[in-house]
Amino acid sequence: MGPSVLLLVLALLLDLAVGDPPWLPHPTRVMGAGIGALEKLFWRPNASRGYLLAMGGMIVICIVGASWTITWGLLAVASRINYWVEVLLAGWLLATTIAPRGLAGAALGIGHSLAVGDLLRARQQVGYIVGRDTANLSEGEVVRATVETVAENTSDGVIAPLFYFFLGGVPLAMAYRAVNTLDSMLGYKNDRYLFFGRAAARLDDLANYLPARLTGIALCVAAALLGYGWRAWTIMLRDARRHPSPNSGFPEAAVAGALGVQLGGLNYYQGIPSRRPLIGEARQGLRKEHIWQAVYLMVGATVIAALAGGLILALKGNWY
Numbered sequence: 001m002g003p004s005v006l007l008l009v010l011a012l013l014l015d016l017a018v019g020d021p022p023w024l025p026h027p028t029r030v031m032g033a034g035i036g037a038l039e040k041l042f043w044r045p046n047a048s049r050g051y052l053l054a055m056g057g058m059i060v061i062c063i064v065g066a067s068w069t070i071t072w073g074l075l076a077v078a079s080r081i082n083y084w085v086e087v088l089l090a091g092w093l094l095a096t097t098i099a100p101r102g103l104a105g106a107a108l109g110i111g112h113s114l115a116v117g118d119l120l121r122a123r124q125q126v127g128y129i130v131g132r133d134t135a136n137l138s139e140g141e142v143v144r145a146t147v148e149t150v151a152e153n154t155s156d157g158v159i160a161p162l163f164y165f166f167l168g169g170v171p172l173a174m175a176y177r178a179v180n181t182l183d184s185m186l187g188y189k190n191d192r193y194l195f196f197g198r199a200a201a202r203l204d205d206l207a208n209y210l211p212a213r214l215t216g217i218a219l220c221v222a223a224a225l226l227g228y229g230w231r232a233w234t235i236m237l238r239d240a241r242r243h244p245s246p247n248s249g250f251p252e253a254a255v256a257g258a259l260g261v262q263l264g265g266l267n268y269y270q271g272i273p274s275r276r277p278l279i280g281e282a283r284q285g286l287r288k289e290h291i292w293q294a295v296y297l298m299v300g301a302t303v304i305a306a307l308a309g310g311l312i313l314a315l316k317g318n319w320y
Helices: 006-017 027-042 051-083 083-096 099-113 119-127 137-188 196-205 209-225 232-242 251-257 289-315
Strands: 260-269 272-280
Touching: 006 083, 006 137, 027 051, 027 083, 027 137, 051 083, 051 137, 051 196, 051 251, 099 119, 099 137, 099 289, 119 137, 119 272, 137 196, 137 209, 137 251, 137 260, 137 289, 196 209, 196 232, 209 232, 209 251, 209 289, 232 251, 251 260, 251 272, 251 289, 272 289
Parallel strands: none
Antiparallel strands: 260 272
């Protein structure tokens, strides 16, 4: 089953209605288990650089290939049962690749904790969605971490999987989710993963190259429609490449420009300081209200991407 307007609408409605409840099996948990098992099988603490690069690449091929193949196979079996069985399965699988509801819920939960003055709880909550140390963050730093995460994951968790769905249907969207999961587990620049996780990190950079830039554009359009003006576009063009990631700077700079805030700065990872380049202009200090505004921008960008992709599918006659 190829990409269609029906599947797009169904997936968005399923995510909006139920999100990712823990009692439902989720493909990324299966991917994570597979990555963990293969890492245990292939990892060698004193192995050569070539071995680590090769085995890390092998894991990437296995997980991405299996994700595409299993998804395609499940849909092929479902199509033999009944058309609507295939539609429902495809819609659910696509819904598991996107996470606008989960992203908004996590961010707004942090915002609510700050609104009632529970900074300790907000620190704990933001620790679930970022890799930096959060125990001693100020309220402004909690807001910054949340806004940065919402911006980055608007690409990784929403626009990018939709982009690959439009390009190659549900199997390709699932393959992208596998790439993203591999990077989140292996794509670290530390002693263990510098070579072992390099294939995962590089493939993730490549897979997100176009989606990140499209996300930045969608966020700029959303900012203009929501009344924030076109400052997002100016800041994105100026500051996006300051980010150490080749892709994350585009959505982060767009959001920073829209909100008139400055992102980046000093973070700590396991007690080790890491200073990120500053993005945006501090026209105002970071406040808890900016979390809600970042979520509005994410929702706006999601709607814009869905409408644009859905229109292309409709013009091609791919309604169902």
